[in-house]
């Protein structure tokens with residue numbers, strides 16, 4: 061760990077933008093910008109429910125997770141072909157690379173799209189092709205994590221896993237997303253056990269709106285390696301101790317928490333308290349097209365609201381690489397680039 065020089069508050073945004081980072085919590089369907097949504101609707105001969113981009117953006121006001129998921133789901137209806145998934149993912153990778161994201165572990169789901177009559181093959185092939193192109197065109201590394209939709213049954217999650225298996229080599233892991241409260245992790249115990257046997261890396265959304273008990277069961281029943289969101293963990297001292305002891309990372313998404321009213325304003329966000337407690341917290345964008353910003357916006361706005369420091373910026377970026385699922389050699393190479401950035405920043 062290098063020694064971090066203090067950085068004046070007005071220079072901090074530059075450092076936050078420039079520093080190498082990994083993004084570990086970003087739903088690719090949540091990166092679909094209104095402009096591209098309209099373009100895809102037109103390409104696919106579909107009508108939009110809003111007259112223009114501005115009207116659509118004005119509809120992006122949410123009360124909670126479910127009110128967001130309802131609008132988000134409508135947005136996915138324009139995705140019809142492999143090329144659509146490719147275009148959406150490549151657009152994200154270009155933006156992420158511009159934010160100095162070196163590595164992205166991207167969430168997607170197939171159940172939304174198979175529910176619209178598409179095959180899982182179309183989804184996975186399009187996204188995978190974009191990951192390959194992202195490396196060649198923008199120098200960004202990326203991999204794919206298939207999320208099961210927790211408002212659906214475990215039987216349906218098993219079908220989803222089955223359909224994905226011909227593409228095993230294109231997938232890094234599985235996760236759990238969608239409506240949290242009322243759908244605890246243990247509902248998916250069997251399918252996560254199966255995915256684990258198959259060698260998938262495991263993550264789950266837990267403790268976004270749901271209680272600390274959901275984080276416990278994601279860890280102890282599903283045996284996940286990271287928790288997505290996890291902001292409710294700070295209610296439970298024993299859980300904090302567990303996260304710290306086992307170095308379980310939380311993939312925190314501050315602008316998402318703000319827009320879905322998990323926190324009423326960013327100054328109330330508990331990211332700073334997580335770092336003080338020694339939790340391996342990271343900063344991520346979740347659904348940037350809907351929540352008003354990509355990863356650097358999440359960093360800059362949160363740092364401004366909480367008064368966080370260059371030392372904490374370094375810690376968060378370091379955590380993002382440590383919590384990633386890349387091998388030790390790649391991790392060391394990323395961390396070296398991070399150290400160089402902080403050593404040479406003036």
Ligand code: HPA
Pocket residue numbers: 087090125237238239240265268316346347
């Ligand atoms: N939580 C649960 N499901 C989701 C989210 C989220 O923040 N974003 C997209 N699907």
Ligand code: ZN
Pocket residue numbers: 085086087237265288346
């Ligand atoms: Zn999410």
